[in-house]
Structure formats: C-alpha cells, structure tokens
Amino acid sequence: MPASPVDMSRYILGRILQLVPVLWLISTIIFVVMHMLPGDPAELMLAGAEGGAITPERLAELKREMGLDDPLLVQYLRFLANAAVGDLGDSVRFRLPVAELIADRFGSTFALSLCGLAISVAVGVPLGMVGAMRQNSAADTLTMALSYVGASMPVYWLGLLLILFFSFNLGWFPPAGADDWRSLVLPSTTIGLVAAGLIARLVRSSMIEVLREDYIRTGHAKGLSAAAVLWRHGLKNAMIPVITMIGLQFGGMLAGAVVTETVFSRPGVGRLVVNAILAKDYPLVQGCVIFLALVYLSVNLLVDIAYAWLDPRIRYGR
Amino acid sequence: MATFPAELNEAEAEPVRRAPSVLSRFLRSRSAVAGTVMLGAWVFVALAAPLLAPYDPTETVALARRPPTAAHWFGTDLLGRDLFSRVLFGSRISLQLGLISVALGALPGIALGLVAGYHAGLVDTLVSRFVDALLAFPSILLALVVIAALGPSIQNVMIAVGVASVPQYARLVRGSVLAIKQLPYVEAARVIGAPSLRVMWRHVLVNAYAPVLVLSTLQIGNAILVGSGLSFLGLGAQPPIPEWGLMSAEGREVLQRAWWISTFPGLAILSVVVASNLLGDGMRSAFDPKMRM
Numbered sequence: 179m180p181a182s183p184v185d186m187s188r189y190i191l192g193r194i195l196q197l198v199p200v201l202w203l204i205s206t207i208i209f210v211v212m213h214m215l216p217g218d219p220a221e222l223m224l225a226g227a228e229g230g231a232i233t234p235e236r237l238a239e240l241k242r243e244m245g246l247d248d249p250l251l252v253q254y255l256r257f258l259a260n261a262a263v264g265d266l267g268d269s270v271r272f273r274l275p276v277a278e279l280i281a282d283r284f285g286s287t288f289a290l291s292l293c294g295l296a297i298s299v300a301v302g303v304p305l306g307m308v309g310a311m312r313q314n315s316a317a318d319t320l321t322m323a324l325s326y327v328g329a330s331m332p333v334y335w336l337g338l339l340l341i342l343f344f345s346f347n348l349g350w351f352p353p354a355g356a357d358d359w360r361s362l363v364l365p366s367t368t369i370g371l372v373a374a375g376l377i378a379r380l381v382r383s384s385m386i387e388v389l390r391e392d393y394i395r396t397g398h399a400k401g402l403s404a405a406a407v408l409w410r411h412g413l414k415n416a417m418i419p420v421i422t423m424i425g426l427q428f429g430g431m432l433a434g435a436v437v438t439e440t441v442f443s444r445p446g447v448g449r450l451v452v453n454a455i456l457a458k459d460y461p462l463v464q465g466c467v468i469f470l471a472l473v474y475l476s477v478n479l480l481v482d483i484a485y486a487w488l489d490p491r492i493r494y495g496r
Numbered sequence: 497m498a499t500f501p502a503e504l505n506e507a508e509a510e511p512v513r514r515a516p517s518v519l520s521r522f523l524r525s526r527s528a529v530a531g532t533v534m535l536g537a538w539v540f541v542a543l544a545a546p547l548l549a550p551y552d553p554t555e556t557v558a559l560a561r562r563p564p565t566a567a568h569w570f571g572t573d574l575l576g577r578d579l580f581s582r583v584l585f586g587s588r589i590s591l592q593l594g595l596i597s598v599a600l601g602a603l604p605g606i607a608l609g610l611v612a613g614y615h616a617g618l619v620d621t622l623v624s625r626f627v628d629a630l631l632a633f634p635s636i637l638l639a640l641v642v643i644a645a646l647g648p649s650i651q652n653v654m655i656a657v658g659v660a661s662v663p664q665y666a667r668l669v670r671g672s673v674l675a676i677k678q679l680p681y682v683e684a685a686r687v688i689g690a691p692s693l694r695v696m697w698r699h700v701l702v703n704a705y706a707p708v709l710v711l712s713t714l715q716i717g718n719a720i721l722v723g724s725g726l727s728f729l730g731l732g733a734q735p736p737i738p739e740w741g742l743m744s745a746e747g748r749e750v751l752q753r754a755w756w757i758s759t760f761p762g763l764a765i766l767s768v769v770v771a772s773n774l775l776g777d778g779m780r781s782a783f784d785p786k787m788r789m
Binding site: 199200203204207208211212214215326327329330331332333334335338339341342346429430433434436437440441451452454455456460463467470471474475478 | 747
C-alpha cells in the first residue's frame with residue numbers, strides 16, 4: 179500500500195524528534211567520560227599532542243582557549259550549545275576546528291563504507307540464497323562455513339592477508355593510501371567480506387522462512403518457474419529484515435572504519451580518532467565520536483523511514 | 497526415547513515420548529560439540545602454556561624474522577622470540593580478556609535489566625532510555641571513549657569492552673524478566689510477602705539464565721575480536737605482552753618479508769572466535785531455537 183504523504187511526514191518528524199534526546203544523552207555521556215580523566219587535562223593534552231616541554235604560558239593559553247578554568251557545569255552547557263550549532267571545538271594537535279578536520283576526511287570514510295556495503299551485499303545475498311535453496315546440502319554447509327568464518331575473522335587480519343596476496347604477491351592493488359579507485363578495492367573488500375558473513379546468514383534464515391509460506395506454494399502450483407517464484411515472491415519478501423540489517427551494517431561500517439583505515443593507512447575519520455586518542459587530543463576524540471554517533475543514528479533513521487515506507491504496519495505502530 | 501515400564505501401564509497404553517532434554521539437544525548439535533572441543537582445547541593450552549611452550553615467550557631465542565622451521569614451528573618475530581610460544585601464551589591473555597570483559601559487562605547489565613524489568617514505571621523508563629541511548633551507539637565507539645579516558649592498556653581494554661556490552665545484557669534480561677514476572681509462581685511468591693530482592697534473585701533471575709548464558713558465550717568471542725582490534729591499533733596491550741592483536745600489528749611493517757608474524761596470531765584469534773560462536777549458537781539451539789539475542 180503506498181504511504182500517504184501526511185502519514186509519512188508525521189512518522190519522519192516523530193522519528194527525528196526521538197533522535198534529539200538520544201543524541202543529548204550520548205553527548206553527555208561522552209562529555210562526562212572525557213572529563214573524568216585523572217590529572218590536569220590541559221597538561222595531559224599538551225604532553226600528548228604537542229610533545230616537548232610544557233611552558234606555563236602555553237598551559238595558561240590552552241586553559242583560557244578551552245575554558246578549562248570555568249566550573250564544569252559552565253563547560254558542559256557551553257559544550258552543548260556549541261555542539262548544537264556544529265561547533266565541536268578546536269583540535270589541540272592540529273590547532274584547527276574539529277569540524278573542519280572531520281569534513282576533510284569524511285568523504286574518504288564514506289566512500290570506503292559505501293563500497294564495503296556494495297561488496298557485502300553482492301557476496302552475502304547470493305551466498306545466503308544458495309544456502310536456503312539447497313538447505314542441508316554440501317553447498318549449504320560450505321556457504322554457511324564460509325559466512326561463519328567471515329563473521330568471526332578479525333578485520334585487520336583479513337586486511338593484512340589481502341595486502342599480502344593482492345598487493346605484495348600479485349601487485350594488483352596498492353597496500354596503502356587513498357590516491358585513486360585502486361586504493362579503495364582492498365579496504366572495501368576487507369570490511370565487505372566480514373559483513374557479508376552476517377548478511378548471508380540472515381538471508382538464508384529469512385529465505386527459509388519465506389519459502390515455507392503458502393504464497394510460494396501457490397506460485398509453484400500455478401505453474402510459475404522456480405526462478406520466477408524465487409525472485410518475484412521469495413527474495414522480495416525475504417529481503418525486508420535483510421534491508422534493516424544492511425542499514426545497520428552501513429552505519430556500523432562508517433563508525434567502525436577505525437581499524438580498516440589504520441591497516442590501509444587511509445586518511446579517514448576512523449584513523450583521525452585513533453591518532454587523536456594516542457595523542458591525547460581530547461577535543462578531537464570527543465568531536466569525532468559525537469560525529470560518528472550522529473552519522474550512525476542518521477543512517478538508522480533513514481533505514482527506519484525506508485522500512486516504514488515499505489511496510490505500513492510500522493508507520494501505524496502496529 | 498523413554499517409555500513407562502510395562503507393569504505400570506495399561507496393556508493398551510501408548511509409549512510416552514519425552515521431549516529431548518537440553519543436554520541431549522546440545523550433544524546432538526554438531527556445532528555445539530565442535531565449539532566445545534575447540535574452546536576446551538584453547539582452555540587447556542592456556543592452562544598448560546608453560547609446559548607446552550618450547551621457549552620463554554618474551555626472550556630472544558634465535559635470529560629475528562626466521563621463517564617456520566622444525567625448531568620454531570611458527571618462525572620467530574622481529575626480536576627473535578619464538579612465535580609458537582608467544583601464540584600459546586597469548587591464549588592466556590585472550591581468554592582472560594574474553595572472560596573478564598564478559599563478567600564486567602554481564603554483572604552490571606544483569607542488575608540493570610533486572611531492576612528495570614521488575615520495577616515498572618519511572619525506574620524502568622529511566623533505565624530503558626539510558627540503555628536505548630547506549631545501544632544506539634556502536635560498541636566500538638563506546639570502547640574507544642573509555643580507552644581515551646583511561647589510557648591504553650590491556651586492563652583498560654577489558655573494562656572498555658565490558659562497559660560496551662552492558663546495554664546488551666540489560667536489554668536481554670529486562671525482556672526475560674518482563675515475561676517471567678507475570679508467571680503464577682512469581683505472583684505467588686509476591687503474594688505470600690517475599691521481599692523484592694528475594695523474588696528477583698530466587699524466582700526471576702534463576703529462570704532467565706538461558707539467554708544470558710548464550711549471550712555470554714557469544715560475547716566471549718566478540719570481546720576477543722574487539723579487544724585484539726584495540727591492541728592492534730596500539731590502544732590495548734603494550735609490548736612485550738604476547739597479545740594476539742598486538743603481535744599481528746608488530747608483523748604489519750614486515751608483512752612482505754615475514755608473513756608468519758601477523759598470520760599465526762590472527763589464525764589463533766579466528767579459531768577461538770569461531771569456537772565461541774559455534775558453542776553459543778549450539779547452546780541457543782539446545783535451549784530454544786527461537787531465542788533472540
């Protein structure tokens with residue numbers, strides 16, 4: 179049933195409003211955790227981010243710049259007010275606005291996640307379908323074993339194996355960097371294959387359930403070809419839970435690009451946050467994590483909207 | 497299949513089929529048995545590492561970056577340490593990481609879920625909103641925030657991974673408690689005036705153990721995966737600890753010339769995580785195939 183624009187608008191508005199308290203709570207948790215650090219945060223940041231000797235002048239300057247002398251409540255309210263308008267503070271190490279640093283790198287992380295998602299769907303959906311159609315056969319056992327291994331594999335290890343084989347042995351793709359499309363192949367294959375394992379398992383179980391439905395039997399009974407039944411009725415219905423999973427995977431890839439970007443030395447938001455933690459650049463850590471959480475929540479919101487559009491029962495809260 | 501003894505039955509009575517017990521369903525599941533054997537083998541390796549390892553895992557015993565040979569089955573690392581011995585000792589770190597972080601996540605998570613599910617109303621609303629906010633947040637980010645605050649170390653990784661799993665336990669237990677507290681025996685316990693804590697502990701929690709046990713088993717593998725990933729990034733175990741993620745990272749720079757340094761520790765992680773997932777899935781099928789995590 180096509181959704182009426184009024185219903186959909188009301189649903190979307192409601193979901194966006196639900197996002198506000200979640201974002202506030204997440205930002206507050208991050209703020210509290212980052213301010214529980216033992217010792218003087220300004221000294222820690224200077225020692226970590228800038229290295230060398232800490233001069234009293236630079237310490238005082240940093241405290242003034244970041245308002246660290248103010249009471250915690252004042253700092254918290256200022257942090258919330260600034261974050262609400264997209265001001266995530268300045269990085270101690272780069273001496274640049276955090277939002278600017280993230281904006282420079284987000285394109286790379288987004289491209290990586292999008293290609294990873296495409297690979298996970300291209301590999302996971304057919305594997306799951308084979309498993310469902312040939313249930314308990316040797317092909318099913320093999321595809322499920324593969325998906326099991328994929329889902330249990332450390333991402334960085336798979337990345338290293340791909341570098342070893344496709345970069346060092348075959349010389350097909352560069353092992354690091356983000357210069358052209360070739361440098362995107364191995365990192366996106368890495369995150370794509372790990373996610374494909376989960377997608378394959380879900381497609382298989384969802385498809386097995388759908389294939390037992392009466393309308394599938396009806397399709398066969400009225401003489402449709404096996405392929406038509408599978409494509410037109412089976413896959414379409416089995417994909418509804420899979421779409422949710424794919425959306426979650428995409429959000430997870432954007433937020434979890436941390437490891438892959440480090441393995442392949444890609445300049446993305448994930449690598450930025452790891453380097454910020456190692457350099458004790460707390461405003462940058464805080465800003466990156468809030469940004470990644472916002473992206474993750476936004477992707478989930480889009481998935482929910484797509485889902486509500488596909489299935490009106492969700493829109494009406496039934 | 498069990499039947500009543502003939503003398504207790506009427507002549508025409510049908511043999512009675514009993515539903516297979518949880519244990520027999522567990523033993524019939526190939527994945528559960530395979531997971532148990534694999535995980536059991538790793539536990540044995542962890543306990544007997546000093547007896548099984550041919551060399552000290554932190555001492556230089558040969559030339560650096562030697563490929564696998566009869567003397568050094570997995571080769572040697574950047575400092576000439578025996579990689580096989582380091583992988584064996586690494587199982588101690590990883591299994592500890594899995595078990596301790598599961599405990600650190602499960603205990604507060606169970607308590608939160610129990611309180612929220614048992615006491616409806618404001619307590620439930622507050623706890624549930626808090627848990628929902630944490631669940632709307634990828635666990636790797638939560639772990640990174642904790643590491644950023646506490647600093648990189650293997651102990652802090654255990655805390656970070658544990659904290660990141662608290663909301664999953666809370667949600668799972670809350671759901672089970674909501675269902676169980678409606679059952680007649682819980683109502684009866686409340687009617688006869690048993691104190692809340694006693695009812696929660698003796699009647700509600702003991703009956704919600706199955707999904708918690710399954711989640712914990714699956715979570716052991718996940719904790720090892722996330723924890724070793726943090727160590728790989730330099731945010732967890734620090735040298736010279738023989739931690740598998742850190743060992744893989746050490747081999748990264750010399751991957752082309754010494755593939756074995758990163759490969760064997762990664763293979764060890766893969767086998768432990770597969771074992772924990774097989775065991776967890778097998779337990780889920782044995783308890784209730786429709787159980788949702």
